[in-house]
Amino acid sequence: MKAIVINAPKECSLQNVTPAPLKNHELQIKVKVTCVCGSDLKNFKNPIKTPQIPGHEFSGIVTAIGPNTLGKIKIGDRVTTFPMMGCMRCKACISQHFRDCNDKLSLGFQIPGSFSEYVSVDERFVVPLSPSLSFEEGALVEHLCCGHRLAKEVLAIQPNLQTHIVIIGDGPIALADVQALLACGYTNITLIGKHPFRMNLAAQLGATNVINNWKDSLSHIDICIHAAAAPETIKTLSNNMNSDSIIFPQTSLVKEYPQFKIGRAFAYSLTDFYEVMALIENKSYDTRNLITQRVSLQEFPKIFPTLLNKSDHFKTVIIP
Numbered sequence: 001m002k003a004i005v006i007n008a009p010k011e012c013s014l015q016n017v018t019p020a021p022l023k024n025h026e027l028q029i030k031v032k033v034t035c036v037c038g039s040d041l042k043n044f045k046n047p048i049k050t051p052q053i054p055g056h057e058f059s060g061i062v063t064a065i066g067p068n069t070l071g072k073i074k075i076g077d078r079v080t081t082f083p084m085m086g087c088m089r090c091k092a093c094i095s096q097h098f099r100d101c102n103d104k105l106s107l108g109f110q111i112p113g114s115f116s117e118y119v120s121v122d123e124r125f126v127v128p129l130s131p132s133l134s135f136e137e138g139a140l141v142e143h144l145c146c147g148h149r150l151a152k153e154v155l156a157i158q159p160n161l162q163t164h165i166v167i168i169g170d171g172p173i174a175l176a177d178v179q180a181l182l183a184c185g186y187t188n189i190t191l192i193g194k195h196p197f198r199m200n201l202a203a204q205l206g207a208t209n210v211i212n213n214w215k216d217s218l219s220h221i222d223i224c225i226h227a228a229a230a231p232e233t234i235k236t237l238s239n240n241m242n243s244d245s246i247i248f249p250q251t252s253l254v255k256e257y258p259q260f261k262i263g264r265a266f267a268y269s270l271t272d273f274y275e276v277m278a279l280i281e282n283k284s285y286d287t288r289n290l291i292t293q294r295v296s297l298q299e300f301p302k303i304f305p306t307l308l309n310k311s312d313h314f315k316t317v318i319i320p
Contacts (some may be wrong), residue, residue: 001016001017001018001116001118002014002016002017002113002115002116002117002297003015003017003053003117003297004053004054004055004111004115004151004297004299004300004301004313004318005017005051005052005053005281006046006047006050006051006053006054007045007047007050007051008050009044009046009047010044010045010305010308011187012300012301012304013301014297014298014300014301015062015249017053017112017116019118020120020293022064022065022067023066023120023122024067024068024069025065025067025068025069025070025122025123025124026069026077026120026121026123027059027062027064027065027066027069027073027120027121027122027123027126028062028063028064028065028066028118028119028120029058029060029063029079029081029109029118029119029121029126030060030061030062030063031057031058031059031060031114031116031117031119031320032058032060032061032135032139032319033058033059033060033135033138033139033317033318033319034055034057034059034114034115034138034139034317034318034320035139035144035315035316035317035318036055036057036142036174036230036304036307036316037056037057037172037316037317038171039056040054040055040056040108040122041307041308044111044304044308045134045308047217048109048110049110052108052109052112052113052158052194053108053112053113053114053116053119054108054109055107055108055113055114055115055116055119055318056083056107056108056109056113056114056142056250057080057114057139057140057141057142057143057151058080058081058114058139059078059079059080059129059135059136059139059141060078060079060080060114060119060120060135060139061076061077061078061079061115062074062076062077062126062154063075063118064237065123066120069123072123073123073126073128076126076231077139078128078129078131078135079126079127079128079129079138080126080127080129080138080139080142080273081107081121081125081126081127081142082098082125082126082127082142082270082273083091083107083108083125083142083217084098084099084101084104084105084106084107084125085098085104085105085106085111085121085122085204086098086103086104086125086127087240088100088124088184089102090102090103092273095203096269096270096271097267097269098125098178098269098270099266099267099268099269100267100272101135103189105117106245107121110186114175114261115297115300115318116124116221116297116320117297123229125270126130127141127273127274129262129277130277130278130280130281131148133277133280133281133282136287136291136317137204137287138143138277139170139279139317140195140280140287140290140315141273141276141277141280142179142273143172143176144179144276144279144285144317145268145272145273145276146169146173146176146177146250146268147173147175147176147177147178147179147180147181147267147268148176148180148183148268148272148275148276148279149170149255149265149267149268150176150180150181150225150250150265150266151177151180151181151183151184151186151264151273152180152184152267152268153263153264153267153273154181154184154186154223154225154246154248155184155309155314156264157246157261158222158246159222160222161184161185161186161187162187162188163186163188163222163223164188164219164220164221164222164223165181165188165189165190165191165192165222165223165224165225165316166187166189166191166192166218166221166223166225166237166239167189167190167191167192167207167224167225167227167295168185168192168224168226168227168228168230168233168234169191169192169193169199169226169227169228170191170192170194170195170202170228171198171227171228172290172315173250174191174227174228174250175192175198175201175205175223175270176200176203176291177225177227177250177315178191178205178207178312179200179205179207179284179285180196180285182205182206182263183279183284183285184241186231187208188202188208188261189206189208189209189263190207190208190209190210190211190218191207191209192211192212192233193211193212194212197313197314198314199212201253201289201314203284204289208286212281214269218237218240219240220240220241220242221237221240221244221245222244222245222246223243223246223248224238224246224247224248225243225247225248225250225264225265226247226248226249226250226251227250227251228251229251229252234247236258237250238260240287241260243259243260244261245261246260246261246262246263247259247261248259248261248263248264248265249260249262249265250265250266260296289314290314290315290319291314291316291317292313292314292315292316293313293314293315293316293317294316294317294318294319295316295317295319296316296318296319296320297318297320300318304317309312
């Protein structure tokens with residue numbers, strides 16, 4: 001099969017790769033669409049391991065079934081995947097909090113990913129696609145789950161739907177947050193960005209305020225979502241926050257903020273995948289403008305360097 005392989009930092013190539021035999025519980029999936037995530041680009045810059053096939057946001061069709069499977073997924077099924085494979089033995093896995101498993105293996109990082117014609121995945125983490133979803137929409141489900149879970153965590157802590165929420169950043173995660181918060185009913189969302197294309201998209205999606213020159217224009221902040229690496233911004237914004245304000249870090253915080261509550265941002269579950277698919281189906285999540293570039297596996301090695309610094313797009317998808 002053909003696959004994109006990271007050979008070294010900022011170096012990748014299209015290669016012929018022999019798939020490993022399917023293990024217990026594994027399924028082979030023919031990849032129909034796979035998205036490029038920001039974490040993939042970070043992995044290109046500083047690979048966790050080499051050689052490695054990246055990619056974890058995808059959809060496809062099951063083409064083969066390995067030994068000792070449960071029989072719930074069949075050949076021909078349209079699927080996507082929860083990308084973090086837990087050990088299935090620890091307390092976190094038993095309670096289906098797979099992201100909290102200390103021994104989890106992540107698709108595209110520790111194990112071969114979806115920038116490939118085929119990918120092998122443990123069936124226990126495979127999610128059947130809703131019949132009405134396209135393959136492109138199916139490939140966006142994992143991405144939208146990040147915002148969906150964030151919004152659920154906010155709602156659990158701060159149910160007041162008029163609370164002032166400020167999102168730092170205008171990248172894909174920040175814009176997923178906007179959609180998810182709006183779907184939960186929040187009505188006072190300010191997004192701080194610096195890229196005109198993405199800021200315009202945030203406004204189209206329904207953010208209440210989309211601003212760049214913000215230092216003198218923000219009132220009291222109840223929730224601050226740190227969706228971009230901007231330590232000076234959050235440091236300044238902290239002056240407009242009080243002891244009841246909550247920070248949700250979707251990137252690593254450069255310093256600690258003991259004076260504020262810290263919420264949990266990345267904790268999505270298998271249940272969230274089904275909820276997001278339903279929200280796409282009923283048009284609560286708009287996916288029409290999220291994909292701004294489509295490329296083939298063959299084209300990807302030539303265009304990927306531009307993705308490392310490109311800000312006038314949202315999602316690039318690879319169609320093998």
